[in-house]
Amino acid sequence: MDKPKTTEPDELSIKDVLLRYKLVVKYLKNKILTIVAFGVLGGVLGLIYSFVKKPVYTATCTFVLDEGKSGGGLSQVAGLASLAGIDLGGAAGAGGVFQGDNIMELYKSRIMIEKALLSEITVNNRKQLLIDRYISALELRKKWKQKGIDTINFLGSSDSFNRTQDSIITDIAKAINKKVLDISKPDKKLTIIKVDISFVDELFAKEFNDKLVTTVNDFYIKTKIKKTSTNVNVLQRQADSVKAVLNSSLGSVASSIDAIPNANPLHSILKVPSQRKQIDVQASTAIYAEIVKNLELAKISLRQEAPLIQVIDTPVFPLTKEKLGKIGGILLGGLLFAFVCIFWLLLARSFRELGGKDS
Missing domain, CATH: 3.30.1890 (Bacterial polysaccharide co-polymerase-like)
Structure with missing residues (x-):
């Protein structure tokens, strides 16, 4: 029993491709003067462009x-x-x-x-x-x-x-x-x-x-x-502030001692003002030492992060x-216009062939 024939779309053989290629080449050879004219025109425009274009x-x-x-x-x-x-x-x-x-x-x-x-x-x-x-x-x-x-x-x-x-x-x-x-x-x-x-x-x-x-x-x-730098600036201001308080406390201790140079040891109440100032000095010293330590560590961090x-x-x-040279401008313009001309000719030929088939 014969197998039913299936209709397949027409496929181009290698022979057909070569034939179409020869026809296209022959068509372009017939249009060689047009292509050359476009190439010359493009070369002239490319030369002008090479003079006009800034480097x-x-x-x-x-x-x-x-x-x-x-x-x-x-x-x-x-x-x-x-x-x-x-x-x-x-x-x-x-x-x-x-x-x-x-x-x-x-x-x-x-x-x-x-x-x-x-x-x-x-x-x-x-x-x-x-x-x-x-x-x-x-x-x-x-x-x-x-x-x-x-x-x-x-x-x-x-x-x-x-x-x-x-x-x-x-x-x-x-x-x-x-x-x-x-x-x-x-x-x-x-x-x-x-x-x-x-x-x-x-x-x-x-x-x-x-x-x-x-x-x-x-x-x-x-x-x-920025973050570490801000931290360093804050610690520096705190250190300067505490140092000013410490210097003031040291002056107050000296003033309290000078106020009663030969205090009677039997009257302990006379030592209270100077002892209070000394406690302030000790507290300020401890705080200042801690802030200075933090400040130095923050400076190390800043140098590491920078x-x-x-x-x-x-x-x-x-x-x-x-800069586009004269020869480069001529070649660029000539080749560009020649390719555009070839593309336009082939496109126009394709449209004419399609129009002929439709009719």
Whole structure:
């Protein structure tokens, strides 16, 4: 009994594929003048673009980050101190506000970029804000003239900026994150961090790199040790206060003794004032000694927790420059237009074939 025949969709054989390939090649050969014309046009436009396009300068800074030790050998001291009611801040803790790669995200934050942009630099013996340098390099005030905000400035405190100023800074920060700033770790196993600033203005690229690295690293260090630093300041104030009381008590003891230099030993009541002052001196001495001990332990904790940021390389003039050359512009424009022309020709041919089949 014969098996029923099943209808299968038509499949292209290797012969059909080769035949279609030959037809496409033949079609493109017939259109070679059109493709060459588009390629020449693209080459001319690429050459013009190479003259018009500004070079991009890249400022690079690399530094190594040592997070500091929040535990280690000091953790045993902190554990014993906690039993005695001594608070050493984050000495025995297992972490801080920022750890690992978080400093890299800090570089991309709006507030850090804003602080760097609002920094002043000296250009030809004149003070200039980095944000004004950025605006001038991209000629943004010409675009803002239509909106009537071309005279806006960014002088004064950022806390007093209006909505328009804040909006402009936010847009610039986004543009810098997207096109200008590149923060990375060349080797994931190492703690070396690389900060690249690529911009059409060489001076801006270098100065903004310097300001951003300084701003972020200073903020990182201060925030990392803020808790322990606060503890040290409190203990220092307590030590100074108790020391002042102790000095005053010592003076009072001397005054009490001098008031009755040859007291009758049979009248014990005459010794009471000086004995009271001596008790105050002993109490103040004990308290002062305990506070000083806590203060020294807190200072050790502060030194242990403080991260070390050591700059390895800083940007120097002349910066690395990337510019599209004349030959590169011609080749890039020519090849791009040639490929676009080929794609358009094949697409138009496909539509014509589909139209013929439908009819």
